[in-house]
Amino acid sequence: MRVKDERKIEVIYQATLQLTQEVGIAGITVAKIAKKANLATGTVYIYFKNKEELINQLYLHLKQQSTQDLFQGVDLKDPFKVCFKKLWINSLQSKITHFKESVFMEQYYHSPYITVETRQMASSQMLPFLELLERGKKELVIKPIDNALLMAITYGFIRQLSYTHIEQKLVLSQDIIETAFQMNWDALKA
Amino acid sequence: MRVKDERKIEVIYQATLQLTQEVGIAGITVAKIAKKANLATGTVYIYFKNKEELINQLYLHLKQQSTQDLFQGVDLKDPFKVCFKKLWINSLQSKITHFKESVFMEQYYHSPYITVETRQMASSQMLPFLELLERGKKELVIKPIDNALLMAITYGFIRQLSYTHIEQKLVLSQDIIETAFQMNWDALKA
Amino acid sequence: MRVKDERKIEVIYQATLQLTQEVGIAGITVAKIAKKANLATGTVYIYFKNKEELINQLYLHLKQQSTQDLFQGVDLKDPFKVCFKKLWINSLQSKITHFKESVFMEQYYHSPYITVETRQMASSQMLPFLELLERGKKELVIKPIDNALLMAITYGFIRQLSYTHIEQKLVLSQDIIETAFQMNWDALKA
Amino acid sequence: MRVKDERKIEVIYQATLQLTQEVGIAGITVAKIAKKANLATGTVYIYFKNKEELINQLYLHLKQQSTQDLFQGVDLKDPFKVCFKKLWINSLQSKITHFKESVFMEQYYHSPYITVETRQMASSQMLPFLELLERGKKELVIKPIDNALLMAITYGFIRQLSYTHIEQKLVLSQDIIETAFQMNWDALKA
DNA sequence: CATGAATGAGTTTTCATTCAT
DNA sequence: TATGAATGAAAACTCATTCAT
Secondary structure, rough: OOOOHHHHHHHHHHHHHHHHHHHHHHHHHHHHHHHOOOOOOOHHHOOOOHHHHHHHHHHHHHHHHHHHHHHHHOOOOOOOOHHHHHHHHHHHHHHHHOOHHHHHHHHHHOOOOOOOHHHHHHOOOOHHHHHHHHHHHHHOEEEEOHHHHHHHHHHHHHHHHHHHHOOOOOOOHHHHHHHHHHHHHHEEEO | OOOOOOOOHHHHHHHHHHHHHHHHHOOHHHHHHHHOOOOOHHHHHHHHHHHHHHHHHHHHHHHHHHHHHOOOOOOOOHHHHHHHHHHHHHHHHHHHHHHHHHHHHHHHHOOOOOOHHHHHHHHHHHHHHHHHEEEEOOOOOOOOOOOOHHHHHHHHHHHHHHHHOOOOOOOOOHHHHHHHHHHHHHHEEO | OOOHHHHHHHHHHHHHHHHHHHHHHHHHHHHHHHHOOOOOHHHHHHOOOHHHHHHHHHHHHHHHHHHHHHHHHOOOOHHHHHHHHHHHHHHHHHHHHHHHHHHHHHHHHHHOOOHHOOOOOOOOOOOOOOOOOOHHHHHHOOOOOOOHHHHHHHHHHHHHHHHHHOOOOOOOOOOHHHHHHHHHHHHEOO | OOOOHHHHHHOOOOOOOOHHHHHHHOOOHHHHHHHHHOOHHHHHHOOOOOOEEEEEEEHHHHHHHHHHHHHOOOOOOOOOHHHHHHHHHHHHHHHHOOOOHHHHHHHHOOOOOOHHHHHHHHHHHHHHHHHHHHHHHHOOEEEOOHHHHHHHHHHHHHHHEEEEEEEEOOOOOOOOOHHHHHHHHHHHHH
């Protein structure tokens, strides 16, 4: 696997994501990926040792990307609510503009491809966010309850919002986003 | 002759669910299902025309079951909050006691097996719940906003709670459940 | 395999013949035979050790039957042409009234079921007919040529006539049969 | 890359024909075909969508071939008997040199693979021959009887001759062929 | 005997992976 | 590198045969 044409990797990734959204991880085959990527099957194997590696590589790539998206423009020195809102909006934004990617990551999470390492890695990326929540509790702006609960309502809401938006059951205008955030905040605030 | 044992269908369903939780819909094979169900592969084909039908039947079965669970013991003549809380608890309870089932239903939703009909059927089952939300708005107890938002935070939270509980990141004691419901209510209340 | 109900054997035979005509020997399965015979699959195995034996048994049965049909009412002391014509008509009659049977026997002949013994047995049943031809040659009524040729035109014609009749491309009225026989006779006569 | 070798189709066809002669259409499996063709099973599926299609394609291919053989070197402006004899000899020749093919076509005709379309196609290919017979009747050289009868004795004889020859019950020398044709002619001539 | 559910070997078909070009 | 034909192991599915009732 020599990396000559970086763009081909991207093309393969995109094809895999697209396909996953269409037929689920259960439905993807290397042949289909290659076809959608306008490549020969063999070419995929120049860039990835095998299907498993392609899937794992893609997951890692996406996870990094999404974590980066999440903390984009966030200054942890800002007041808690400012930080939190920024993260909240980033997360929603990211989940929507990279919906295919989100779907893939979720499916990966319940597929035969996931390994113990990936699972741990994934949860470790939430650490900065958890620390922020601790600070919020210390500053008495949010309810003094288990992070797991705070995370659950927040992440669960954002995730669901992105699906609702994609399935066109709701258009996420600036107003609606504000309202949504307010709901989330009402749930958390002390 | 051996009488056709309808319990076998249940055994096959359970094996499929178990397997889906372990390796995802992507990882299940008829051979594995049969093995886990302590049956010969051929036997599966006595009860289901093919793998696709097995998966679809199972989804339909689970969806019905879960809708039934949801409205169990709910009296729509009760005050709004009583109804809502009952539904909320039922939903969480059901998602946890039937976690395998929930995972399967989600995976099915993004698999090559889903059809347009199933998709429609699934969303139609939410209707009574949507009507309840309308009533809540009319009675001025919840925020006068789009049902999609109200649903998103509620369903998203419950879903996430069940995962958090299953992954043992949180034990859902009676107290915690009360706290969680309060959070959800804070998000919705007028 | 105890033979209790002789009629069941006949029912199984008929089902097999019918099925062979419909889908060919390649298409028959024990389940299909049983279904057409209005029996359970297992019942077939009470009367026949296995599928192979059923097929072979049936062939033997039919071959005997058809040989009997062929020589029905033939008196070898009659003049050659009388004998020959009687045999000719018998053969055609038999092939038509037992068309399913004929199809089966032909298919059997080119199937994985046939054995060396059956093959020999089949050709040995033609002996009396061959002897008659020899007599015809001795009496100078037919051409003094190889029996194989005489048989080929005669059997080939009769076989083809039966197909033509069954496929409704020709109605074998008494007149037509006379004409046909005359053609055959013209081919053979000295 | 390896270039798609259209000769492989021919190899697969030959293997299928050989196999059909050995065990009948009922006995062929894709694995056996592949083995005889010195290919992996999967390779067969590169050239044919499935077993059924392979069988049907082969039939179509053979039917075309045999029709071509039949009319090879025939000039319909020649006198009737010249034309007819040429066709007769072509047909016999073709049936013998392509005996495997003939056996396959017959078996196909009584197999689960045949479709209404193929059946119609097959009978339509006989049209030119039927027209010739009409001409023969108009020219008063053959008996003024139903084409079906004329066809039956002719085709039936040729078919049977080929079997007799293949089963080594008769060597078709030039002399014998002449004699045989004469028999056929005696049957038809006015 | 009769039944048809159950079995598992065998068949068809798919698909990850290799390899000749 | 890039290709896609070729491979064969594994998956889906069928069916002859057995067996509990």
